[in-house]
Amino acid sequence: MTYKFLLSIIFLFMFFGGQVMAQEEAEPAETATLNRVVFSLGYTWIPQADDLDEAESDGGFFVPAIGFDYFRKVHERWEVGLMWDWELEHYIIRDENLERERSMLFALIANYELMEHWSVFGGGGIELEKHENLPVIRIGTEYSVEMGQQWEFIPSFALDIKKGYNTWNLAVGFCKRF
Structure with a gap:
């Protein structure tokens, strides 16, 4: 049919x-899909950062990032999962004199669906980096747009709260439910 x-x-x-x-x-x-994976591309805005290759500025710094997420539905509106983001730049945090180079963030996340297609998430984790590892609290939101055959397009926005500075992340992802 x-x-x-x-x-x-x-x-x-x-x-x-x-x-x-x-x-x-x-x-x-019909059998419900309980799992989803997301591959995302985005930028992280770091207001207190400067590029190491340029003269000092007070405007902040955009860092390109890629991400991979896995979530599992545990209730009608709740998911739990892991978010992994990798920042692809080398920069310094001005006020903290903290150098960051290609840091990786891992966070355990709880995701709550406010309404169909729109959810909020929050959780904690760690940012791993060769100079210093930092604890992270992540909160954010995402909206899913169905593309058919269990695929979705997902724009997301997140705030990462770290020791000494915060970052904002804007990304677009492609999700596969299974």
């Missing part, structure tokens, strides 16, 4: 209601 044919049948069942709807409920439900 084709996708359009199935939608037509479902619409007819809903329209005529009563006995037809009861018959549809007796059939086994």
Whole structure:
């Protein structure tokens, strides 16, 4: 059966209601997807940072980043998972005199779906880097746009709270549910 044919049948069942709807409920439900993985590309804004290759500035610094996330649904609206982000630059935090080079962030996250397609998340983890490792608290939001066949496009926005400075992350991701 084709996708359009199935939608037509479902619409007819809903329209005529009563006995037809009861018959549809007796059939086994489609299996729900419990897992999702996300690959993302984005930028991290670090207001207190300077590029090591340029003269000192007070405007902050954008750092390109890639990410990979895994989430598992544990309740109707709740997911738990792991976020991994890798910053692809070498910079210094002005006020802390803290050098950062290609740092990797790992965070355990709880994700709550506020409404269909829109969720908020929060959790904690660690930023690993050769000069100094830092604890991190991450909070953020994401919106999913269905693309079909369990694929989604996901823009996200996050705040990372670290010792001595905070960063803002804006990314776009591609998600596969399974």
